[in-house]
Amino acid sequence: MNIRLTLCVATLGLIAVLPLRDAQPFPLNGNDTTLPAGTELNEEALERPRELFHTEAFGGKKSYLVNLGDVAFHSPGILGGAAKQAAISCGTCHVNGAGNGKLFVPGLSTRPGNFDTTSLLFNPKTYDAQLNPVRIPSLRGARYLAPYGNDGRIASLREFVRNVIVNEFAGPEPSPAIVDAIVAYLNDIDFLPNPRIGAGGRLAAQATPSERRGETLFFKQFRKQANLSCAGCHMPTGAFVDHRQHDVGSGGLFKTPTLVNANFNAPYFHDGRYGSYDEVVEHFDRIFDLGYSEQDKKDLVAYLGAVGDADRPFERDNVALRMKEVDDFSSILLLAIPARDAQVVSMVATTVGAELRELAERIPDHKNTSVEGGLEERRAARNAVKELVLNLRRIEIAAQAGDFDKAEAEYQAFSNQTFIVVPSLLKKAQAWTLFNSGVSNAHYGAMRQMLQSSSGQASSGQGR
Amino acid sequence: MSRVLLILLILFRGASRTLLPSLVGLLAALSAPQARAATALDEAAERYRAHLIEDIGRTLAGTQRMRDCMKTNDLACAKKAWIEARVGWERSEVFTSGFVPELDQEIDAWPNATQGFHGVEARLFGAGRTDARDETEALIARLEELSAQLRTIPLAPQRLLNGMARLAFEVGGNKADGGESRLSGTSLNDMQSNADGIELAYRVIFADAISAGDAKLADAVRASVERLKVAVKISELKSLDGEKLRADSEELVTLLQIAAPKIGLAKPTLEETAQ
Numbered sequence: 001m002n003i004r005l006t007l008c009v010a011t012l013g014l015i016a017v018l019p020l021r022d023a024q025p026f027p028l029n030g031n032d033t034t035l036p037a038g039t040e041l042n043e044e045a046l047e048r049p050r051e052l053f054h055t056e057a058f059g060g061k062k063s064y065l066v067n068l069g070d071v072a073f074h075s076p077g078i079l080g081g082a083a084k085q086a087a088i089s090c091g092t093c094h095v096n097g098a099g100n101g102k103l104f105v106p107g108l109s110t111r112p113g114n115f116d117t118t119s120l121l122f123n124p125k126t127y128d129a130q131l132n133p134v135r136i137p138s139l140r141g142a143r144y145l146a147p148y149g150n151d152g153r154i155a156s157l158r159e160f161v162r163n164v165i166v167n168e169f170a171g172p173e174p175s176p177a178i179v180d181a182i183v184a185y186l187n188d189i190d191f192l193p194n195p196r197i198g199a200g201g202r203l204a205a206q207a208t209p210s211e212r213r214g215e216t217l218f219f220k221q222f223r224k225q226a227n228l229s230c231a232g233c234h235m236p237t238g239a240f241v242d243h244r245q246h247d248v249g250s251g252g253l254f255k256t257p258t259l260v261n262a263n264f265n266a267p268y269f270h271d272g273r274y275g276s277y278d279e280v281v282e283h284f285d286r287i288f289d290l291g292y293s294e295q296d297k298k299d300l301v302a303y304l305g306a307v308g309d310a311d312r313p314f315e316r317d318n319v320a321l322r323m324k325e326v327d328d329f330s331s332i333l334l335l336a337i338p339a340r341d342a343q344v345v346s347m348v349a350t351t352v353g354a355e356l357r358e359l360a361e362r363i364p365d366h367k368n369t370s371v372e373g374g375l376e377e378r379r380a381a382r383n384a385v386k387e388l389v390l391n392l393r394r395i396e397i398a399a400q401a402g403d404f405d406k407a408e409a410e411y412q413a414f415s416n417q418t419f420i421v422v423p424s425l426l427k428k429a430q431a432w433t434l435f436n437s438g439v440s441n442a443h444y445g446a447m448r449q450m451l452q453s454s455s456g457q458a459s460s461g462q463g464r
Numbered sequence: 465m466s467r468v469l470l471i472l473l474i475l476f477r478g479a480s481r482t483l484l485p486s487l488v489g490l491l492a493a494l495s496a497p498q499a500r501a502a503t504a505l506d507e508a509a510e511r512y513r514a515h516l517i518e519d520i521g522r523t524l525a526g527t528q529r530m531r532d533c534m535k536t537n538d539l540a541c542a543k544k545a546w547i548e549a550r551v552g553w554e555r556s557e558v559f560t561s562g563f564v565p566e567l568d569q570e571i572d573a574w575p576n577a578t579q580g581f582h583g584v585e586a587r588l589f590g591a592g593r594t595d596a597r598d599e600t601e602a603l604i605a606r607l608e609e610l611s612a613q614l615r616t617i618p619l620a621p622q623r624l625l626n627g628m629a630r631l632a633f634e635v636g637g638n639k640a641d642g643g644e645s646r647l648s649g650t651s652l653n654d655m656q657s658n659a660d661g662i663e664l665a666y667r668v669i670f671a672d673a674i675s676a677g678d679a680k681l682a683d684a685v686r687a688s689v690e691r692l693k694v695a696v697k698i699s700e701l702k703s704l705d706g707e708k709l710r711a712d713s714e715e716l717v718t719l720l721q722i723a724a725p726k727i728g729l730a731k732p733t734l735e736e737t738a739q
Contacts, residue, residue: 032639032642032643032646032649032651032652032700032702033640033641033642033646033701034640034702035640076707077707084707085640085702085703085706087638087640087706088640350707350710350711353710354638354710357636357637357638357710358638361637361638365561365735366565366569367561367568367569367573368573368574369569369573369574369575369576369579370576376737379735379736379737380737382734382735383733383734383735383737386633386734386735387734389633389714390633390714390717390718390721390734393711393714393715394718396711397715397718443575446575446576446577447575449577450576450577450582450586450647451646452590453586453587453591453647
């Protein structure tokens with residue numbers, strides 16, 4: 001467990017809100033991986049950031065474009081180079097559209113949650129011969145947070161997305177339709193609601209006295225520069241941003257970051273140098289000579305904790321959530337097959353197929369010694385999920401061959417299975433899968449034990 | 465609505481199966497072409513048995529060499545023997561996971577640092593030590609047990625086809641994390657041996673039968689097996705084109721599912737579920 005994060009959480013008085021028990025880091029190991037040994041992607045975490053879609057929050061349904069953007073966002077195929085090779089996608093860093101405070105790539109990260117986007121590893125053409133990692137931002141509420149990039153260098157989200165794909169991650173030039181879709185997806189990711197803030201961005205009625213004192217400090221003019229205050233840049237009537245760049249003594253001009261849901265966005269500052277609000281407040285007190293007392297600092301941190309909170313920030317990963325995503329993603333085929341759009345059919349089939357393969361891997365097979373019992377249930381569930389993978393492959397093959405009637409029939413068969421049969425098989429098996437924290441701990445415990453036997457030097461194989 | 469009908473249909477089929485005498489099934493089994501195919505496949509499965517015995521024999525010999533290397537604390541020798549022992553084992557996976565799942569678990573448990581091939585791998589390649597004598601003895605004992613069973617165990621062609629389809633699917637899995645044998649760095653060797661094992665089983669057991677019924681389909685399967693072999697014939701795991709391999713793997717399984725009814729077998733399952 002990340003100690004810094006725990007401390008931060010404790011400081012914010014949120015103990016018992018975050019179920020961090022399961023979130024043990026599990027780095028890559030061996031020398032056969034594209035990413036350096038010791039890379040931590042935190043893909044095993046059972047608690048995942050909750051993703052709230054604007055359309056669904058208001059009782060609607062995600063559009064074709066939003067779903068297609070979500071698929072592209074989770075498709076390693078739109079990236080190139082090492083990213084594609086390592087099967088990572090936009091969603092690896094921006095888990096469910098939030099950030100990934102635990103991601104760490106040796107040589108590219110200086111602490112968990114930051115990452116150098118101009119390295120030799122992902123695109124030699126961007127290599128700038130310096131270790132200058134930037135923090136992985138949450139994308140919640142991105143539509144309110146222009147301009148983009150930590151220094152706000154790009155005005156348009158569309159242009160920013162293209163730059164990430166083509167330049168940061170060496171992908172081929174994406175089709176305009178795919179970029180549109182990704183932008184539609186990002187624009188649909190809402191901030192999570194926060195009952196602790198009311199109208200105008202002011203604290204709600206139940207705020208504590210300390211939070212109220214913090215709010216007063218937040219609006220108060222700086223004692224040495226009366227034209228400045230926290231609220232001057234982090235404007236509470238908006239998304240706690242002013243859409244401008246400022247020099248706050250962190251090494252240049254950087255965009256004002258949002259404070260909404262920021263409790264879950266650590267580490268802080270453009271390079272992720274700070275792990276907690278305490279450090280952030282210390283920084284401003286020092287740079288702007290604010291003369292804060294210890295109590296002032298505590299009050300301001302309490303206020304930030306109230307402003308940065310969220311309703312149900314995490315959700316427990318399970319088979320039902322996985323299958324909902326499969327349904328949402330594959331619903332694209334309802335339009336893409338009749339439109340004879342082989343390219344989109346192929347991307348959806350490939351990406352959903354990969355996610356289903358990953359789901360099957362979360363159901364231990366008979367060789368796995370970290371789980372006992374439920375072997376028949378596990379086998380039935382694994383078999384059904386693998387059949388879905390093949391079903392998608394048949395859709396893809398048919399579409400590539402221009403046989404869209406066959407693709408349509410295969411899609412019918414697919415959705416018949418995903419409607420009741422497969423979810424119920426998965427539900428029956430779930431207790432013996434990696435979605436169960438006991439099984440997950442035993443499984444990854446065994447993996448860790450196996451890999452820690454390594455003295456760090458794995459010998460190389462003898463490929464023929 | 466159509467889903468409700470489908471469910472009703474399934475229920476009705478289930479009921480009719482218990483109500484009707486098994487006469488229909490009996491007649492189907494006795495129909496001449498299917499019976500001929502079944503006999504030919506059974507004979508082919510017996511020819512495959514000889515290959516299985518040879519591969520597991522090599523694996524057993526490799527683990528015995530590994531034990532001898534450990535006796536003299538010769539780490540390099542033990543590592544080499546471990547890698548050699550894996551070849552026959554991985555080729556035999558068409559058979560092992562479906563026919564002898566318990567031995568499969570004891571011999572090839574994963575992830576597990578204390579037993580089987582990967583337990584020994586952790587000692588040899590992870591810790592760089594040769595003190596895995598007990599684990600190696602246990603491994604040898606299990607392999608001897610397997611060798612003995614191989615002489616008489618019935619080799620139902622259906623289950624061999626299931627095993628082949630399952631292994632073909634498994635080869636297409638994501639190996640970005642270093643794969644199964646990441647401490648020894650031989651995950652790629654495993655995949656190459658798997659592909660060899662698939663080719664062997666196809667050639668020895670199924671190729672002729674499919675060819676007799678549908679020559680074009682047989683060509684397609686043969687080409688698909690070849691593509692799978694080529695996809696893993698690379699120098700290092702890092703240069704694997706995972707998406708291409710996955711497509712090759714799934715296309716092969718799809719073809720096997722099409723071919724199955726043409727040789728009198730049921731569509732292969734991807735797990736050894738109760739059929």
